Amino acid sequence: MSIFGALLFSFTLLIPDLSFGKAHPRVKAHEALAKQLKIMTIGEGQIQESFRIPARVELDQQHVARIGASVTGRIIQTTALLGQDVNKGEQLAMLNSNELAEAQSAFLKTSSQAQLKQLIVNRAQRLLDNGVIATANIQERTAALEEAKIDLRTATDHLRALGMSNNDLSELSKHKIIHSMLPITASIQGTIVERNVTVGQVIQPADALFTIANLSHVWIVAELPEQQSSWAHEGDAAEVSIAALPDAKLTGTLNYVADMINPSTRTLTVRMDLPNPQRNLKPNMLANLIIRKQGVQERILPDSAVTRLNNSDYVFKVLANNEFELTPVELGPRHDNVRPIIKGLQVGDKVVIEGGFHLNNELQSKKPN
Numbered sequence: 413m414s415i416f417g418a419l420l421f422s423f424t425l426l427i428p429d430l431s432f433g434k435a436h437p438r439v440k441a442h443e444a445l446a447k448q449l450k451i452m453t454i455g456e457g458q459i460q461e462s463f464r465i466p467a468r469v470e471l472d473q474q475h476v477a478r479i480g481a482s483v484t485g486r487i488i489q490t491t492a493l494l495g496q497d498v499n500k501g502e503q504l505a506m507l508n509s510n511e512l513a514e515a516q517s518a519f520l521k522t523s524s525q526a527q528l529k530q531l532i533v534n535r536a537q538r539l540l541d542n543g544v545i546a547t548a549n550i551q552e553r554t555a556a557l558e559e560a561k562i563d564l565r566t567a568t569d570h571l572r573a574l575g576m577s578n579n580d581l582s583e584l585s586k587h588k589i590i591h592s593m594l595p596i597t598a599s600i601q602g603t604i605v606e607r608n609v610t611v612g613q614v615i616q617p618a619d620a621l622f623t624i625a626n627l628s629h630v631w632i633v634a635e636l637p638e639q640q641s642s643w644a645h646e647g648d649a650a651e652v653s654i655a656a657l658p659d660a661k662l663t664g665t666l667n668y669v670a671d672m673i674n675p676s677t678r679t680l681t682v683r684m685d686l687p688n689p690q691r692n693l694k695p696n697m698l699a700n701l702i703i704r705k706q707g708v709q710e711r712i713l714p715d716s717a718v719t720r721l722n723n724s725d726y727v728f729k730v731l732a733n734n735e736f737e738l739t740p741v742e743l744g745p746r747h748d749n750v751r752p753i754i755k756g757l758q759v760g761d762k763v764v765i766e767g768g769f770h771l772n773n774e775l776q777s778k779k780p781n
Contacts (some may be wrong), residue, residue, distance in 0.1 A: 450766035467634035467701035475626035484557035485509030519567040526560040602626040635679035710754035717765040730762035
């Protein structure tokens with residue numbers, strides 16, 4: 413041992429038994445070293461248990477729209493590109509549809525018939541007022557008018573279903589000009605994240621041409637094993653870590669916990685919502701979701717205070733006059749570098765939390781060969 417080390421330490425070995433309830437080895441530190449040690453008084457605190465599960469970043473499905481056409485036709489123009497930001501109502505493509513033209517033609521015909529039958533009823537009413545025709549005649553013509561109005565309402569609803577607005581219908585009724593072109597427009601504001609259309613493509617109403625998503629919020633979705641399903645409740649605190657964003661600290665609460673176990677995977681779907689103003693969180697990124705449970709008050713000890721000897725845990729307990737006792741402790745599982753104290757220390761005891769390594773080295777060097 414060096415002269416410097418001899419000046420710093422003096423050591424007294426009482427009984428070489430490190431079991432609970434026995435006298436334990438002590439080491440007395442010189443004042444210069446004692447000032448370098450960091451001491452903590454044992455107190456109570458909360459330890460939150462946590463459970464980490466693989467997760468993924470997904471689109472917020474409450475802010476996603478899949479855009480298609482309401483009528484069969486051929487794409488003659490596309491203006492929207494993948495990744496483009498669009499506003500609600502903005503044109504994405506133009507469709508040419510014979511079906512739309514035929515529906516407009518049917519509308520104009522039924523509209524003309526309804527107008528003609530209205531004129532017939534008006535004329536019959538004047539004749540009835542002058543006693544020229546009987547009441548039965550006007551009743552028959554009124555019934556024909558009602559049938560024409562029903563046909564007109566049906567034709568109107570059909571055009572609305574095909575994507576024509578009330579303003580479009582007014583223009584059609586006024587000018588009697590058939591337009592087979594139908595614009596495909598964005599139904600929400602967001603970013604085009606999928607584009608499945610080209611010029612010349614014939615499309616059906618069931619085809620999804622564009623997907624628009626608002627990326628300012630995303631979901632973190634994970635599958636919790638059935639055995640741990642009791643861990644998750646709506647409102648539980650959660651944390652997300654993403655390998656691609658190591659410096660990001662993402663915290664929140666669970667806003668969805670499924671009511672049923674997936675029978676194929678035996679897992680429970682859980683989800684949290686995260687703001688994404690900078691759009692750093694990309695859908696389909698891999699992540700880890702950490703679910704935390706509210707802890708109870710108990711004695712706790714920083715992990716830095718623990719010294720491992722012969723597969724057991726010890727701490728250096730502070731005595732009087734710069735003397736320290738190597739004390740065995742029984743500790744619970746580690747949580748965020750803190751461990752609960754099961755046995756060996758009481759509230760108010762003082763222990764070394766930094767510098768125990770040097771004390772242990774001196775203790776080991778004093779052991780008899």
